[in-house]
Amino acid sequence: MSKIDERSVWEKIADQLRSRSMWMLHYCTGCGAVELPPSMTSRFDMERLGMGPMATPRQADIFLITGYLSAKTLRRVIYTYEKMADPKYVIGFGSCTINGGIYYDSYSTINRLDYYIPVDLYIAGCMPRPEAILNAFNQLMEMIRKGEANGWKRYKENYEWYKQNQLRSLGEVIVHDEFHE
Amino acid sequence: MTAVRVAQVLLTAFFFGLTFEGIGRKVTARIQKRYGPPWYQNFIDVFKTLTKHGWTHGWIFDFGVLMALGGVIATLSFVPLGNLVAFPGLDNFFVIVYLFTVGALGMAMGMVGTGNPWASIGVARALTLMLGYEVPYLIVITSMLYFYKTSNISNIIAAQGEIWNIFRFPIGALVAFISLQGMLGKEPFEAPIAPAEIASGPMVELSAKYMGLLMLMNTFMEFVEISLFVDFFLGGGTYFVFLLKYLVVWILAVMISAVLPRFRIEQAVAFYWTVPILLAFLQAFLVINGWVF
Secondary structure, eight states, X not given: OOGGGOOOHXXXXXHHHHHHOOEEEXXXXXXXXXXXXXXXXXXXXXXXXXXXXXXXXXXXXXXEEESOOBHHHHXXXXXXXXXXXXXXXXXXXXXXXXXXXXXXXXXXXXXXXXGTSOOSEEEOSSSOOHHHHHHHHHHHHHHHHHTOOOHHHHHHHTHHHHHHHHHHHHSOOOOOXXXXX | OHHHHHXXXXXXXXXXXXXXXXXXXXXXXXXXXXXXXXXXXXXXXXXXXXXXXXXXXXXXXXXXXXXXXXXXXXXHTXXXXXXXXXXTTOXXXXXXXXXHHHHHHHHHHXXXXXXXXXXXXXHHHXXXXXXXXXXXXXXXXXXXXXXXXXXXXXXXXXXXXXXXXXXXXXXXXXXXXXXXXXXXXXXXXXTTTOHHHHTTGGGGGOOHHHHHHHHHHXXXXXXXXXXXXXXXXXXXXXXXXXXXXXXXXXXXHHHHHHTOOOOOHHHHHHHHTTHHHHHHHHHHHHHHTTXXX
């Protein structure tokens, strides 16, 4: 067992709580966002798993990257990810976050998400249906309980590597204020 | 003994407040034809926020959060829960109203201290809404205090006897319930929070334990507001009868909020200053002339 997987007893109890109360960030980047309303409302009802939408990154626990990411969006995603409170979990939706999907040769989108931020779980499909999404949430809950969802620790440990990749693709990670500059 | 009673009041507010919130979420879910979270979901939520690693936004923020929670706990310990009174003889309406502002101001100060503009907008809206619902509520309550010639809540509970105030002052009870909906921040008076519009307003920058403490503060605040309504209009009662009445009022408020959209802030104030305020004046007029059942 490596150092990253070690948990105290307190952390194990905390992980049980974290897995039963995941607040997701309501920030949708791509076409996968249309699959979230059916997962939230009466047909699939994710609130029975203790999940719900939260308004801001500060309050959120899980971050859903719902589809392709343009370079411009990626900057905001990195900003948002770094604003979230530890522990935080990332789910990549659809093939766009795995290998670029149908945008694999586009000039303005990135192909592989976990070069830039650590991803705990991918959902394959274009786009994944709500059944797959609910299944993924269950899987993530299981991973949190076992202490396997430790992307936030990996990000801290390999921060230089992630930053290097981010800078290589984006040039700079700073988000400019488009209204006042 | 006072310490035991205060602990009893606070633990009641903690356990039953969070449980009833969970039941409220379940009721909302059933109205929307969903299954809903378990009734203990809010306990998990609060304890989970306490396990996260968050950020502070300066000492004014820390102090504001503590002042908000402390102020509300101080208020709560003066509120009689039916026949459970932590400080007998001191459960005066004016004491509670006076202490209530400490929590509200602490919250306003701390949240503005985050420096986030959404927080300032949320706090401004909350204070504007307060202007709206406080006026009709105070007219009704002061006319009641005038009728009973006392501002001690236990005395008012005792004076109601078999005929609850909701039957003696039906118009006033209606006005107080509409005001209660605004105090609880439930739809249609949800403008200060408005998650999709101003990113949950005052709570916008709250992470981890600060969020948990503010959730607790919100629960205690709801407990104070509904308890006052139950004491004033539904005749208090013994501990468990009181909790039952509390649950009925709470579920009614939740059911109304589950089916209504949101007023804009100026619409909410305009509403409070037309219909409820006229009804409140009517009730006061009836009381002054002695036309009470």
